[in-house]
Amino acid sequence: MYDNRPIGVFDSGVGGLNFAKEIKRLLPQESLIYFGDTKHLPYGEKSPNTIKNYVKRITAFLKKENCKAILIACNSATANALDEIKEVAGDDILVVDVINPVAEKVAFELRSKIGVIATKATVGSNFYKKSIRKYNKHIQVVEFATPLLVPVIEEGFCNTPISRSILEAYLKNKKLEGIDSLILGCTHYPLLEKEIEQVFEGKVQIIDSPLIVVNYLYHQLQQRQLLAQNEAPTYAFYLSDYTENFNRISKRFFGNKIALIEKNLDNILEAL
Numbered sequence: 695m696y697d698n699r700p701i702g703v704f705d706s707g708v709g710g711l712n713f714a715k716e717i718k719r720l721l722p723q724e725s726l727i728y729f730g731d732t733k734h735l736p737y738g739e740k741s742p743n744t745i746k747n748y749v750k751r752i753t754a755f756l757k758k759e760n761c762k763a764i765l766i767a768c769n770s771a772t773a774n775a776l777d778e779i780k781e782v783a784g785d786d787i788l789v790v791d792v793i794n795p796v797a798e799k800v801a802f803e804l805r806s807k808i809g810v811i812a813t814k815a816t817v818g819s820n821f822y823k824k825s826i827r828k829y830n831k832h833i834q835v836v837e838f839a840t841p842l843l844v845p846v847i848e849e850g851f852c853n854t855p856i857s858r859s860i861l862e863a864y865l866k867n868k869k870l871e872g873i874d875s876l877i878l879g880c881t882h883y884p885l886l887e888k889e890i891e892q893v894f895e896g897k898v899q900i901i902d903s904p905l906i907v908v909n910y911l912y913h914q915l916q917q918r919q920l921l922a923q924n925e926a927p928t929y930a931f932y933l934s935d936y937t938e939n940f941n942r943i944s945k946r947f948f949g950n951k952i953a954l955i956e957k958n959l960d961n962i963l964e965a966l
C-alpha cells in the first residue's frame with residue numbers, strides 16, 4: 695500500500711530546507727510542499743501567541759494542499775505551538791516535529807551534559823529540557839539563546855568573519871562549559887555546523903537533528919503505510935514573501951529548476 699500525496703514542510707525561512715534536503719536524500723520518492731514564512735521572520739523574537747497565529751495558517755494551507763504528513767521544521771514553532779498545529783491538522787494528517795525525536799534519541803545515549811543553542815522563543819519554553827528529562831532525569835541540559843545567528847544566516851553571512859566572531863562570543867559562554875554534546879535547536883543552525891565544530895575544536899559532538907528527525911519520519915510513514923512509490927516526486931516551494939537568500943539556498947539544495955511561489959495566507963483560516 696503506497697500513498698503519493700505530498701509531505702508538507704514548513705519553517706519561518708531557510709532553516710527548514712536543511713530538513714527538506716534530508717527528506718529528498720533519504721526518501722527520494724516523496725513529494726514535498728515547503729512553506730517558508732519569510733514575511734514574519736524571525737519567529738524566535740515573537741510571542742507564543744503570535745507564533746501560534748502564524749503556524750495555524752500554514753498548517754491549514756498544507757492541509758488544503760492534501761498533505762499526508764506535516765514536518766514542523768521549526769523549533770520555535772514546535773516549542774510554542776505544537777498542540778495548535780496538531781489541532782488544525784486533525785487526526786488524518788501525521789504531524790512530526792523537530793524536537794521530540796531528538797530528545798528521545800539523545801536521552802538514551804551516554805551523555806552527561808547536553809547544550810542546546812536556539813532562539814529566544816525556543817529557550818524561553820524550556821521545551822528541550824522538559825522533553826529530554828522526560829526520558830532521562832540524570833542528564834544535565836543547558837539551553838542557551840543565540841538570537842543573532844538567524845539574521846546572520848538569513849542575510850547570507852555564513853562562513854565569514856561576522857559569523858565566526860558571533861559564534862566565538864556565544865559558544866565560549868560559561869553556561870556551555872563542560873558540555874559533551876550540542877543540539878542545534880534551530881533548523882537554521884546546520885548551515886553553521888562546520889563553523890560551530892571549529893569553535894569547539896571537535897571536542898563536542900554536534901547532534902545531527904535532520905538525520906534523526908527524517909529517520910523518525912520514515913518509520914512513522916512506514917507504520918501507517920503512507921510511504922510513497924513515486925519515480926517522479928515533485929517539490930513545490932511557497933513563501934509568504936520572496937527573498938533572494940531563500941532563492942539562493944533553495945536552489946543550492948534542490949537545483950535551479952525549482953519555482954518559488956509567493957503565497958498570502960492571511961484569510962486561509964476563514965476559508966477552511
Ligand SMILES: N[C@@H](CCC(=O)O)C(=O)O
Pocket residue numbers: 705706707709710735736737738739767768769770771813816844879880881882
Ligand atoms: N527555524 C528556526 C526559527 C528561526 C526564527 O525565525 O527565529 C527555529 O527552528 O526555531
